[in-house]
Amino acid sequence: MDERTREHAAVLVEWSARVEAGDDVVLSVGPDAHELAVAVAEELGERGANLLATYDSGEVTRAYLRAHDDEFEAPDHERALLEETDVYLSLGGGRNTSATADVPGETRQAYRSARTAVREARYDTRWVSTVHPTRSLAQQANMSYEEYREFAYDAILRDWESLAEEMDRLKELLDEGSKVRLVSSGTDLTMRIDGRTAVNSAASVAYDSHNLPSGEVFTAPYGTEGEVTFDVPMTIRGEPVRNVRLEFADGEVVDHDAEQGASVIEEVLETDDGARRLGELGVGMNRGIDRYTDNILFDEKMGETVHLAVGRAYDACLPDGESGNDSAVHVDLITDVGEESRLEIDGEVVQRNGSFRWEDGFE
Amino acid sequence: MDERTREHAAVLVEWSARVEAGDDVVLSVGPDAHELAVAVAEELGERGANLLATYDSGEVTRAYLRAHDDEFEAPDHERALLEETDVYLSLGGGRNTSATADVPGETRQAYRSARTAVREARYDTRWVSTVHPTRSLAQQANMSYEEYREFAYDAILRDWESLAEEMDRLKELLDEGSKVRLVSSGTDLTMRIDGRTAVNSAASVAYDSHNLPSGEVFTAPYGTEGEVTFDVPMTIRGEPVRNVRLEFADGEVVDHDAEQGASVIEEVLETDDGARRLGELGVGMNRGIDRYTDNILFDEKMGETVHLAVGRAYDACLPDGESGNDSAVHVDLITDVGEESRLEIDGEVVQRNGSFRWEDGFE
Structure with missing residues (x-):
């Protein structure tokens, strides 16, 4: 077995899920995630x-x-x-990322609805999602298998404790702040964040973080104004989407277009009222992820990116008892902030051209 | 997909498990049983x-x-x-039938003991065990993959309804009878069966039968006297076993030897009191199974064989409330009755040289 598979399993069980003696564990295994299942x-x-x-x-x-x-x-x-x-x-990892491509949307939706109680029970556990780097994921990322394994393990096998400490700096700024402004090419957007709590998503249930890899800090913004362009290419509901532009007024999307995939964006925005408002502002801080692979588990955590989701907000970001954006959807869109960009909290620049203010090279 | 895989799935779901709308089904999938899982x-x-x-x-x-x-x-x-x-x-079917060969016996035993409640809950369901013909099972059977698939589907894709009718004839004779005598080379054994109920194991939960393939009629004998030689080679607890001979008096094994594997037989017989008494007399009636493959799921159902198990009896064979042989073990041993053999119930020959008295060729 690849030594990195063992390390992956150790990070998952120890750091991410904090497994203890006597825990009743369910291990969900993708058809090509067998090796990781053995290590776990x-x-x-x-x-x-x-x-x-x-x-x-x-x-x-x-x-079925x-x-x-x-x-x-x-x-x-x-x-x-x-x-x-x-x-x-x-443990995700199949042989074909399009294995369910010909299941009708209404069937998926009916199945999903019938499984609400199952899903809620799962969210009440210390759940963690990860993937075993498979050939099919390499293909989706347009990489060779060996190259993809290097990429995936660079993202997964971080020094999580030290990254968690760094991310905590941003979390503190977001928790104390009232207003975020994001400026970049095609983007000048302001969002309110007062009263909201940021999650330091450090790939561990101890941080309310349920993905491995993770490496983002996110909160639940509201009162969004301005426009934003998402220049990171991605696939949404099976459709390629490029350069989506959203314009907000009074917290709601009032105009939108896209170079590619405009119709799927339209479909998402029309789901319900919440789908036209933001549910998440996330800042990617995992520098082990250095390119887009069309896999949201990795892409949204990439260093020097910011993502916004239309739709549902995470409860962890909201004041106790408040439900926030309770849309049925949550669709992430990503923008590159590596160049000619800045992220401001209450007028102070926190990140410029990809560098945080506590990093060397920030100016 | 091989059309036979679809037929296998249909037999399993319809005939064997009698699945109905709304049933909560658990599908246990071996790593190489994927195709059958898709069909099921x-x-x-x-x-x-x-x-x-x-x-x-x-x-x-x-x-683990x-x-x-x-x-x-x-x-x-x-x-x-x-x-x-x-x-x-x-749905059994792995890549290596010896995958757990280096797990210590005491570990298996401790694990098994901790899982008693799980096992009992499973036995309370409409459970059915089958196997997908894999390369590893072909190897165990000393066959090519294609040859093994022919063999397995011949065993599985029977006309179960008609076989169930034929097996019912033997069940009736056993239910009405008091004493069974088995005579063959190295074998002259008598067993009491009065008060016991035979199971027509027709590969369906509707017949109290939980294996696919099946095709045997079995009951729970007692008061065994005489000697028996098991000439069908098999593997017990990882050890090859050949020509086991058991001698019974007053229902208990009083002497035993084997050409090969005597020590594992000794180990089995010493488990507890019940391990020295019979728990099962079974008559193989599946003529789709025409050779030994060292897989008890198939071997014990082979036409023209009789098997006896030392150890635990099945509740279904016992009068209500009676526990019968409640040994911790149940180990089947098989003898070929195709030649120079006869099976008598209360002095009447029911099977001679492999042919039943209702079959052409019986004399």
Whole structure:
């Protein structure tokens, strides 16, 4: 086994999920994530946790969904499982990232709706999502397999403790601040953040962070004004999307266009009221991620990028009891802030041309 | 997909497990049983059942067990899952039938003991075990992959309804009978069966039968006298076993030897009191299985064989409330009755040289 696979498993179990003896763990295994599953199982055995592995195959799901009549029932057995689960580890990694491409949207939506209780029970566990670098993910990233493995492990095997400390600086500034301004090519946007709490997403449940890799600081903005252009290419609902431009007034999108994928953006914005307002402002701080790979798990954490999501806000960012943006969607869009850009909090520049003010090279 | 894989899935879901709309189904998938899992998922979707797939990997289990300190706890989350499960379908099929060969026996035993409640909850479902014909199973059977697939599907894709009718004839004779005598080369054995109920194991939960393929009629004998030689070669606990001979008096093994594997037989017989008494007399009636493949799922159902198990009896064979042989083990041993053999019930020959008395060629 690749030594990096073992290190990945150790980071996931120790740093990310904080697994302890006696924890009831569900390990969701993608069809090509077998090697990582073996390494994680060893870590779980060492810690005396209980292990149940589930099989997360896009091909199995596709066959099931396409054969179904769309009258889905809530799966009580899966809910019962997750209600007794302490830790849920998702090891993504299939053989084809388009394995479910021909499942109709209404079927997906009906299935998703029937699984609300299952999903909520899962969110109540110490859940962490990661991916095993597979050939299919390499293909999606337009990289060779070896190159992709280098890339993925650079992103995953960080010194998380030290990155968490650095990210805490930004979190403090955001927590204390009232107003954020983002200026870049095609972008001049202001957002209110007073009363909101930033999450230091340091790839650990101890930080309310559920992705490995992570490496972003995010909060839930409101009262957005101005315009923003997202120049990082990505795929949304199977459609390539390029250079989306959104214009906000009074917190809502009032105008939008895109070089490519305008119709999918239109579809997203029309979902509900919340879909026209922002739910997230995130600042990517993982410098192990040095290029776009069309995989949101990596892209939104990339150093020198800022992302905004239209739709749902994370509860962790909101005052206790407040529900914030409760849209049914949450769609991230990313902009490169490496050049001719600045991020201001209450008029003070925090990041300029990709460098934070506590870093060498900031001017 | 091989059309036979689809047929296999249909037999499993329809005939074997009698899946209905709304059933909560767990699909346990071996690492190389993916194709069958896809076909079964389609069948489950068509029927409107709920699907959760679990991942049954020997390599994951090995890594977990070897790293563990042997102080296993009962996994509450898995028990909760199975208590809410209606149907449990196990699709065996790994890449190496020896994947857990280096897990110490005491570790297996400790793990097994901690999982008693999980196992009991599973036995309370409509559970069915089958295998997807994999290269590793072909290797175990000493066959090429294509040859093994022919073999496996011949065994699995029977006309189960008609075989169930034929097996019912033998079940009736065993239910009405008091004493069975088996005579063959190196074998002259009598067993009491009065008060016991035979199971027509027709590969369906509707017949109290939980294996696909199946095709055997079995009951729970007692008061065994005489000697028996098991000439079908097999592997028990990783050890090859050849020509085991057991001698019974007053229902108990009083002498035993073997051409090969005597020590593992000794180990089995010493487990507890029940391990020295029979728990099962089974008559193989699946003529789709025409050779030994060192896989008990197939071997014990082979036409023209009889098997006896030392150890635990199945509850279904016993009068209500009676526990019968409750040994911790159940080890099957098989003898070929194709030549110079006869099976008598209360003095009447039911099977001679492999032919039943209702078959052409019986004399």
